[in-house]
Amino acid sequence: MTVILSTSCRSNQDDKEEKSTKPTRAEFLVSFLVDARGGSMTGCRSTQLRMLIPPRAAEQPVRITCRQLRSDNVLHLPPLNDGEGLASRILQLTPCQFLTPILLELRYSTQDTSDREIVIYRCDSGKKWTLHTNCGSDENLNAFMSTSVYDLSKINPSEDFKIQITTTSLPRYFALVCRPKQxxxxxxxxxxxxxxxxxxxxxxxxxxxxxxxxxxx
Structure with a gap:
C-alpha cells in the first residue's frame, strides 16, 4: 500500500501565499514602500504619525516619504490671519494618487476649546495652499479600520490630541492650523x-x- 502525505506541503504553500497577500504593518523613520497589499505604517519617532492604506488602494508599488518640518524650513507657508497659528509641524509628503481613500493620523499640540478649531491646509504645487476637505465614507477604508489590528479610531483621551485626514491623493505638504472657530x-x-x-x-x-x-x- 502506498500512502502519499502532501498535507504539510500544501499548508506551507498556503501560508506563503497568505503572507504574500497580507497587508504590511511596520514602523518607518522617513519613508516606506507600499504596494497593492496596503498596510498600516507608524512613524517610529515621537510624533505618532500613522498612515493607513487599504488593500488595492495603491495601483502600483510606491515609496512614500514623510517628514515633519519646522516652519523655517518651508519656503511658502500657509496664509495665517490674526489669531491663527500652526498646530503642528508641517508634514512633507511624496505626491501620489490612490484608487481609494487612505487615512493619515497626525498629532497636534494645541488643545481644542469651544471658541477655536483645527483646520487642514494642503499644498499641491509648493506655493498655493487650500483648505482640505476629508473624503466621505468609504467601505474599503471602514472595513480595514474595523479590524482589531488596524483600528485607528480608538484614541486615548489622556494622550495628545490627534486628527484624522482622509484623502485619495497626497499633496506635497499638509499643515494643521488652529484658528478662531468660524x-x-x-x-x-x-x-x-x-x-x-x-x-x-x-x-x-x-x-x-x-x-x-x-x-x-
Missing part, C-alpha cells in the same frame, strides 16, 4: 438676520436686496 451661514438676496452661536447676543441683519447674490457669511 460660523458659516447661507443667505440670498432676500436677506435675513444672523445669530452667532459662539457669541450670544451678537446678531447681524441684512435687509432685502443688500446682497446681490447668494453668499456664505
Amino acid at each position: 460660523q458659516i451661514v447661507e443667505l440670498d438676496v432676500s436677506g435675513g438676520t444672523v445669530h452667532s452661536t459662539m457669541s450670544p447676543g451678537l446678531t447681524c441683519t441684512f435687509p432685502p436686496k443688500a446682497l446681490t447674490k447668494g453668499s456664505s457669511l
Whole structure:
C-alpha cells in the first residue's frame, strides 16, 4: 500500500501565499514602500504619525516619504490671519494618487476649546495652499479600520490630541492650523438676520436686496 502525505506541503504553500497577500504593518523613520497589499505604517519617532492604506488602494508599488518640518524650513507657508497659528509641524509628503481613500493620523499640540478649531491646509504645487476637505465614507477604508489590528479610531483621551485626514491623493505638504472657530451661514438676496452661536447676543441683519447674490457669511 502506498500512502502519499502532501498535507504539510500544501499548508506551507498556503501560508506563503497568505503572507504574500497580507497587508504590511511596520514602523518607518522617513519613508516606506507600499504596494497593492496596503498596510498600516507608524512613524517610529515621537510624533505618532500613522498612515493607513487599504488593500488595492495603491495601483502600483510606491515609496512614500514623510517628514515633519519646522516652519523655517518651508519656503511658502500657509496664509495665517490674526489669531491663527500652526498646530503642528508641517508634514512633507511624496505626491501620489490612490484608487481609494487612505487615512493619515497626525498629532497636534494645541488643545481644542469651544471658541477655536483645527483646520487642514494642503499644498499641491509648493506655493498655493487650500483648505482640505476629508473624503466621505468609504467601505474599503471602514472595513480595514474595523479590524482589531488596524483600528485607528480608538484614541486615548489622556494622550495628545490627534486628527484624522482622509484623502485619495497626497499633496506635497499638509499643515494643521488652529484658528478662531468660524460660523458659516447661507443667505440670498432676500436677506435675513444672523445669530452667532459662539457669541450670544451678537446678531447681524441684512435687509432685502443688500446682497446681490447668494453668499456664505
